[in-house]
Amino acid sequence: MSDPAHDPRPLRDPAELDDPLSTAEVRQETMVINMGPQHPSTHGVLRLLLELDGETILSCRPIVGYLHTGIEKNTEYRTWQQGVAFVTRADYLSPFFNEVAYCLAVERLLGITAPPRAQVLRVLFCELNRIASHLVWLATAGMELGAISVMLYGFREREQILDLFEAATGLRMNHSYVRIGGVVMDLPGDGLQRVEGLLRMLPGRIGEYETLLSRNPIWLERNVGVGRLPAEDALRWGVTGPILRAAGDPRDVRKDEPYCGYETYEFDVPVREDADCYARFEVRIEEMKQSLRIVEQCVERLREPGPVMIEDPKLRWPAQLEVGPDGIGNSSAYVRHIMEESMEALIHHFKMVTEGIGVPEGEVYQPVESPRGELGYYVVSDGGHRPYRVRIRDPSFVNLQAVPQMMEGGLVADAIAVISSVDPVMGGVDR
């Protein structure tokens, strides 16, 4: 691999060239190409402006913003409860993390904590979501680097996890399952058996991916030594998550600033020293195994029943949900209660739906460890019934800034490996 920064030959003005067809002279010209925003291997609408010297990347400029949907602004005009339905759509591969971080922030403003069972359910779904998200990363990274079978396997297993999500929340993605004060409803009757089924199936499958890839010469050739980002540079660029841990820094919000009772679970934080794409692959595979360990502990804790939402009628959603003739909604018994039996209940319901809850004035910053790093919610309340400001510190957005450093000087084919190892989700980047 030639290093353009140390190429001793001076760049010449093409107009001065005697023979424009001589390859030696053409070698001096650089080419600027646009990769994206529509390109199958840029993980959504990421655009990279690459300056190439032959096959070597001289400079790279990531351009974002094509998926900006104004989620932060939108939350300012909705009630606090409705905020959940917006933030879950930011990083669409890790919806539970967005919901948990937002709800934890609002709960801290309110000065409440969700009941223990709700916290276990949050941890359970977050960790399953982490596995599902890493499976998408594995699948797409495999596809982009020529390992098509891994793509099929990754999406196959992810779909099984999403089936559980659908059974428990009604939706494969964008669940709005975590609510202020707990979660919207308990697991369905066969929920734990389903989770146990995943626990039986996934360890073997994750082992299969390792067998497929970790000694695969093409995979090694494409990943080992590619896209290096040492820890000190990662920190300068604000990079967190698997990329930082693959560079030797064991930073993990779950360990350093625990939330939802993570300090009571046993799990390890996988760390590698090589800081290249392959180290990130190893870290993510290991993280999936650690997540399974946490899920096992969650299953044990979920054997005892308990409330999944706080009791305070001024804060909790008044109805239980159930599936009716036109989809999921308030239970028919509850609708009968407010429509036919109790005027006070109807008034209360009306206030909760139209006005929402009030949140005391103040501001908090709540970080959680998403599959891509530190996901932080900075939530400001002016004491009203709507959020005054909801800021999403999305790890993909910050991590993308380090991409030029990882790419420059490498080959154009490495750009693909680098992008997939960063695992950006544009829904989170652009919000």
Added chain:
Amino acid sequence: MRPDELAERVRPRYPDVLVARGEAIAVVERDRIREALEELRADQEVRLDFLSDLTAADWPGRAPRFWLSYGMYSMEHRHRLRVKVGLPGEDPRIDSVVPLYPTADWLEREVFDLYGIVFEGHPDLRRILMPEGWEGHPLRKTEELGGVNTRYRGTFVPPVDRRIP
């Protein structure tokens, strides 16, 4: 350090510091932001060496109108301090902290894009999320919201702040 210990530790230099909801928050004057972040990083016991977040909030009708908040974190001591700076509504500008923290590059561009706050000395202060030709700064509270024209009988769906709930 716990938030209250951290607050006590920085109080001699930054008297406007408080602990609220388990978080330490220090208010710094606009002209001293770069110096303050440098100091907080150099102090070995505080060692806030990681800029995890940089954002703003808009309070029209108050002085100062804008509040910038720098989410500082210590990788060594694993503690947090939020450094806040108030900016006036008229011509809000502040020194860029990109020379200290390269990660501030996109974060400052985002605040510039969405709030119109100018970061002096930023290497490339352009819009990042909104299209290049966009007018206005969408996250300002004074920004007018747009509705949606539909094809259904020429109906106009009013913006969310003008809808009857």
